[in-house]
Amino acid sequence: MHKKLFIPGPVEVLPDVLEKLSTPLIGHRTKEYSELHARVRAKLQELLYTKNKVFLSTSSGTGVMEACVRNCVSGKLLSLICGEFGERWYEIAKSNGKEADALRVDLGKAIRAERVRDALASGRYDAVALTHNETSTGVMNPLAEIGAVLQEFPDVVFMVDAVSSMGGARIEVDRWGVDVCLSSTQKGFGLPPGFAVFSVSEKTLNKAATVPNRGCYFDFLTFNEYDEKNQTPTTPSLPHIFALDYQLDKWFKEGMERRFERHIQMAQACRHWAKERGFALFPEAGYESVTLTTVDNTRGINVGALNTELGKRGFMISAGYGKLKDQTFRIAHTGDLTLYDLKELLGVIDEILGQGKA
Amino acid sequence: MHKKLFIPGPVEVLPDVLEKLSTPLIGHRTKEYSELHARVRAKLQELLYTKNKVFLSTSSGTGVMEACVRNCVSGKLLSLICGEFGERWYEIAKSNGKEADALRVDLGKAIRAERVRDALASGRYDAVALTHNETSTGVMNPLAEIGAVLQEFPDVVFMVDAVSSMGGARIEVDRWGVDVCLSSTQKGFGLPPGFAVFSVSEKTLNKAATVPNRGCYFDFLTFNEYDEKNQTPTTPSLPHIFALDYQLDKWFKEGMERRFERHIQMAQACRHWAKERGFALFPEAGYESVTLTTVDNTRGINVGALNTELGKRGFMISAGYGKLKDQTFRIAHTGDLTLYDLKELLGVIDEILGQGKA
Numbered sequence: 001m002h003k004k005l006f007i008p009g010p011v012e013v014l015p016d017v018l019e020k021l022s023t024p025l026i027g028h029r030t031k032e033y034s035e036l037h038a039r040v041r042a043k044l045q046e047l048l049y050t051k052n053k054v055f056l057s058t059s060s061g062t063g064v065m066e067a068c069v070r071n072c073v074s075g076k077l078l079s080l081i082c083g084e085f086g087e088r089w090y091e092i093a094k095s096n097g098k099e100a101d102a103l104r105v106d107l108g109k110a111i112r113a114e115r116v117r118d119a120l121a122s123g124r125y126d127a128v129a130l131t132h133n134e135t136s137t138g139v140m141n142p143l144a145e146i147g148a149v150l151q152e153f154p155d156v157v158f159m160v161d162a163v164s165s166m167g168g169a170r171i172e173v174d175r176w177g178v179d180v181c182l183s184s185t186q187k188g189f190g191l192p193p194g195f196a197v198f199s200v201s202e203k204t205l206n207k208a209a210t211v212p213n214r215g216c217y218f219d220f221l222t223f224n225e226y227d228e229k230n231q232t233p234t235t236p237s238l239p240h241i242f243a244l245d246y247q248l249d250k251w252f253k254e255g256m257e258r259r260f261e262r263h264i265q266m267a268q269a270c271r272h273w274a275k276e277r278g279f280a281l282f283p284e285a286g287y288e289s290v291t292l293t294t295v296d297n298t299r300g301i302n303v304g305a306l307n308t309e310l311g312k313r314g315f316m317i318s319a320g321y322g323k324l325k326d327q328t329f330r331i332a333h334t335g336d337l338t339l340y341d342l343k344e345l346l347g348v349i350d351e352i353l354g355q356g357k358a
Numbered sequence: 359m360h361k362k363l364f365i366p367g368p369v370e371v372l373p374d375v376l377e378k379l380s381t382p383l384i385g386h387r388t389k390e391y392s393e394l395h396a397r398v399r400a401k402l403q404e405l406l407y408t409k410n411k412v413f414l415s416t417s418s419g420t421g422v423m424e425a426c427v428r429n430c431v432s433g434k435l436l437s438l439i440c441g442e443f444g445e446r447w448y449e450i451a452k453s454n455g456k457e458a459d460a461l462r463v464d465l466g467k468a469i470r471a472e473r474v475r476d477a478l479a480s481g482r483y484d485a486v487a488l489t490h491n492e493t494s495t496g497v498m499n500p501l502a503e504i505g506a507v508l509q510e511f512p513d514v515v516f517m518v519d520a521v522s523s524m525g526g527a528r529i530e531v532d533r534w535g536v537d538v539c540l541s542s543t544q545k546g547f548g549l550p551p552g553f554a555v556f557s558v559s560e561k562t563l564n565k566a567a568t569v570p571n572r573g574c575y576f577d578f579l580t581f582n583e584y585d586e587k588n589q590t591p592t593t594p595s596l597p598h599i600f601a602l603d604y605q606l607d608k609w610f611k612e613g614m615e616r617r618f619e620r621h622i623q624m625a626q627a628c629r630h631w632a633k634e635r636g637f638a639l640f641p642e643a644g645y646e647s648v649t650l651t652t653v654d655n656t657r658g659i660n661v662g663a664l665n666t667e668l669g670k671r672g673f674m675i676s677a678g679y680g681k682l683k684d685q686t687f688r689i690a691h692t693g694d695l696t697l698y699d700l701k702e703l704l705g706v707i708d709e710i711l712g713q714g715k716a
Contacts, residue, residue, distance in 0.1 A: 002382045009385045009593060021379035024360045025550055027674060058552050060592040063575045088574075097571035099540075127679050154566060186593055192383055194416050194595020213455035215428075216446075217421045234418040234706045235544055237552020239379050295501050301476075316385060331526060351548060 003316040006345055008135045008164055008292045009117030010186040010193045011335040017190065020246045021239040028238065034230035040241060041063050041227070043248040048166075048181060050199050051175035055223040057196040058237045061163040066092050067160040068129065068180050071208040073098045075126035078119055081209040082110045082141065083134035084322040085161060093129075101125070107137050107324065120153045123312065126207075127157040133165035136321035138330065139283040139292025140165065147176035156206055163187060166197075167251075168263045168291040168334040179204045185240060188291060188294045190335030191247055195240035200224070262321035263290045266333035266342050274344045275354070282328050291334040294319035294320070296327065303329045304356035306349065361674040363704055366493045366522055366650045367694040368544040368551045370685050375548065378604045379597040386596065392588035398599060399585070401606040405614065406524075406539060408531035408557050410688040415554040416595045419521040419542035422554045424450050425576030426487065426517040426538050431456045433484040436477055440471045440499065443519060443681040451487075459483070465495050465682065468645035471503040478511045484565075485515040491523035491688035494679035496688065497641040498523065498653025505534035510519040515562055521545060524555075525609075525651040526621045526692040539663035542600060546621075546649060548693030549605055553598035558582070617632045621648045624700050631704045635711070640686050649692040652678070654685065661687045664707065664716035 001319040005012045023025045026032050037056070044054040062205040069077065069092050077100040079090040086104075093100035103113055103119055111130065119125070127283040128150060143160065150158040159180040162171055166181070168186030172222050173181050188194035200220055208220040216222070222233045251259055269279055283287055297303065303319050306329070310316060320328035333342050352358050362369045384390050395414070402412040415422050427435065427450050435458040437448040444462075461477055463469055467624040469488065478486070486508060491498045501518065508516040520529055524539070525546030531539050537559040544551035558578055566578040574580065580591045609617055612702035628651040629639055638654040639646055655661065661677050664687070668674060678686035691700050710716050 003384075005383060005385065007385055010386065010596065013383055015380075018380040018382065022373075022376040024376065025371055026361075027545075028368065028551070037378070042657040059421070059575065060594075062592040063417070063421075066573055066575045092574045095572065095574045095577065095654065186383075186592065192595070192597050193386070193593040194598060210395060214453065215424055215607065216450045217424045218455045219416065234420040235542065236418075237595065237598075238368065239550050240552060242594075280396055 001312050003311055003314055004341070005316050006331050006333065007316055007318040008187065008330060008332040011190060011332060012337060013190055013192055014336050017243055017247050018192070020243040021192065023239070023242040025238055027236050029231065034139070036233070036241060036245060037230040040245050041246065041354070043252070044197055047248065047251070048171055048173040048199050049175065052173060052199040052201050053224060054197060054199045054229060055227055056232055056236055056241065057198065058234070059196050060193065061161065061182055062088065063218065064182040064198050065089060065161060067098065067220065068182070069093050069096050069098055070214050070218060071211055072127045072157040072204060073219040074211045075099065076101060076124055078103060078125040078128045080130045081105070081118065081126065082109060082111055082139055083107060083131065083136035085131045085134055085136060089129040089161065108139065108282050109284050110139050111141045113136070113142060113147065113149045116146050117149045117152070120149070120156060125156055127159060129159045129306050130161065130164045131326065132171070133169070135164045135287050135289060135292060136294070136324060137283055138281070138289045138292055139287050140169070140289040141287070143171065143178070144176045151177040157207055159335070163336070164291055170260050173199050178340055185244065185321050191240065191243050195237050195244070209245070210322065211331060248261050252315065262338065263334060265339050266337065267291070267293060267338060269342055270331055270333055277350070282324070292329050292332040294330050297329055301353065302358045306352060309352045309357050310348060315345050315348060332341055359671055359672050361517055361672055362699070363674050364543065364689050364691065364695070365674055365676040366688060366690040368379065369548060370692060370695060371550055372694050375601055375605050376550070378601040379550065381597070383596055386593050388422065390632055394599060394603060395588040395590070398603050398606065401610070405606065405609070406529055406531040406557050407533065409561050410557040411582060411585060412555060412557045413585055414554065414590055414594055414599065416590070416592070417554050418551065419519065419540055419554050420446065421576065422449060422540040422556050424454065425578065426540070427451050427454050427456055428514040428572050428576060429536065429569055429578040430517060430562060432455065432483045432569045434459060434482055436461060436483040436486045438474065438486065438488045439463070440469055441465060441489065441494035443489045443492055443494060447487040447489065447519065449601040466497065466640050467642055468497050469499045471500060471507045474504050475507045475510070478507070478514060483514055485517060487517045488519065490518050490520045490529070491527070491647050491649060492684060493522045493650060494652070495641055496639070496647045496650055497644070497645050498527065498647040501529065501536070502534045505536055507696055509535040510714060515565055522649055522692070526618070528618050529556050530605040543602065546692050547602070547605065549598065549601050553595050553602070563586060620696065621692060623697050624695065625649070625651060627697060627700060628689055628691055628704070635708070640682070644658060650688055651687050652686050655687055659711065660716045664710060667710045667715050668706065672704060673703050
């Protein structure tokens with residue numbers, strides 16, 4: 001039986017969207033492809049409220065994080081860390097031989113803009129990396145506020161992993177001063193994994209031109225060069241681009257405001273349910289993610305058993321991530337899932353818990 | 359109208375294979391995925407006649423070329439170049455800050471094993487990069503012979519771009535001593551672009567462990583660590599893996615020998631046609647590719663006009679690549695195309711040329 005996915009990626013994908021993956025192929029150096037490319041880019045710019053370039057990458061989001069580090073860090077990176085995905089930024093920098101400092105907050109807490117200002121005031125950093133929505137702790141960091149601080153330091157490149165927020169939460173790239181905003185497609189986009197998109201500011205392209213050893217596959221300047229021909233540097237995953245083109249049209253038909261509002265409603269319903277059932281929320285109040293809820297398992301239920309029972313009924317949620325594996329469980333409510341879908345899931349969880357099966 | 363693709367990637371993909379891309383998603387950290395992963399790996403090992411590890415990469419083939427350079431080159435790379443894709447190996451090395459020497463032969467010529475032996479005898483190199491099948495010139499290099507030479511130099515890592523040959527031509531990884539053998543899926547595999555596979559020898563993994571700054575996304579050791587759990591390091595393109603699993607079953611049903619034989623028959627028919635019609639073959643005799651034919655446009659036909667006319671009739675071939683753009687044209691005959699498909703195309707080309715339309 002297919003399990004409806006309420007995990008933080010890959011998410012459930014609607015049948016009509018899945019079907020678009022099977023579109024017959026076209027050459028990636030043709031006029032037909034260039035039209036598709038330009039169309040998708042324009043829609044992504046609209047989604048991100050940006051006039052910046054938006055590039056298409058055949059990789060996961062982690063690949064684009066590596067791209068950021070290789071293209072934007074020549075001095076030292078400030079890595080803002082509130083969970084496992086923040087740690088990833090830091091590890092990527094180190095594994096690429098780049099200097100980096102970590103600014104860590106306790107798990108469950110958000111990164112505060114003031115702390116970022118204090119760190120940048122030292123003048124030690126040429127780039128900052130942030131996880132907008134930390135999937136391990138369920139914290140959504142205050143991107144607009146941190147972006148405002150970054151705008152006080154115009155020589156610093158601001159790179160944001162929006163993997164689990166883009167498409168589910170509003171991100172105003174230009175107004176908030178985000179230099180690189182990246183996401184993969186298997187979360188808020190409601191598409192399968194295997195593809196990533198990212199916006200890049202003019203300032204970032206100028207910076208990249210000064211950074212040696214950017215490599216080939218993830219070189220921002222090569223992306224830019226091909227993008228000017230409405231192409232990608234290497235053969236892209238055409239199935240994902242066909243589906244993305246279709247999916248973005250559906251979004252604009254739903255209305256972006258309504259899409260974000262749907263995410264907020266699902267998040268509120270999930271938080272309300274958790275508290276009503278005697279659980280706590282893991283993230284600090286005021287910084288809970290709108291795309292997933294990380295529940296503090298204060299009742300000590302057996303999450304493995306719960307997921308086994310859910311599986312028999314055609315659903316799947318996630319255990320905690322990394323250090324929080326046993327202490328939390330996670331319910332993603334993003335992509336094309338609706339309040340109805342979520343309430344159905346929560347009803348089934350209630351039934352399983354009520355029967356003492358987890 | 360859909361154009362049937364006789365271009366060297368992306369190739370035509372059969373409807374039943376395309377359909378597999380739309381398989382409903384599963385979690386990539388589940389038992390179900392691990393079973394799929396192990397199954398696909400075993401089939402790829404069979405295809406490559408190897409006991410080496412085979413890894414799955416969500417990238418194009420170029421990404422894995424970059425991976426090779428970052429994981430295997432700590433001293434100096436010997437880049438064997440007989441066309442544009444050989445040049446790419448060299449550029450990737452340079453753009454990653456690696457030392458590299460180029461061994462170039464004239465366009466249309468193949469790399470000879472003796473020249474490789476002479477170069478390696480200098481003791482200057484710790485890795486060699488080869489393009490098995492050079493898509494620009496239509497040359498297929500003598501991989502078995504070059505591999506035999508490499509086995510005389512056991513400290514040198516032998517990295518082979520088999521992007522446009524794997525799945526269409528026999529490659530015996532273990533017997534021929536290929537340390538890394540890589541391909542993307544949009545050519546001989548008869549699948550859409552957006553995914554790559556590569557085999558890695560034990561020797562290569564040991565070497566990689568000594569190379570600093572391998573990065574994160576393409577780190578062979580991380581691939582290996584996750585592969586031991588039958589997983590990939592980051593979220594993979596599940597649609598491609600579903601289709602690959604299905605496609606490889608179809609191949610084994612066809613029979614690998616028969617698949618390779620079909621490619622040889624198509625290549626012979628295409629070469630015969632070209633010569634009969636007063637064209638020449640661009641590659642030197644004895645080294646013509648079996649997956650595509652690069653025709654020397656000795657008749658000076660207008661290839662652009664030919665492709666426009668072909669497009670009206672639902673077909674597409676390729677102009678020359680890079681420096682050979684106007685001097686040659688290319689007909690790919692690989693993936694799931696049959697002799698019948700090829701003869702249909704050649705008949706249509708005859709008709710267009712006979713009418714003086716190109």
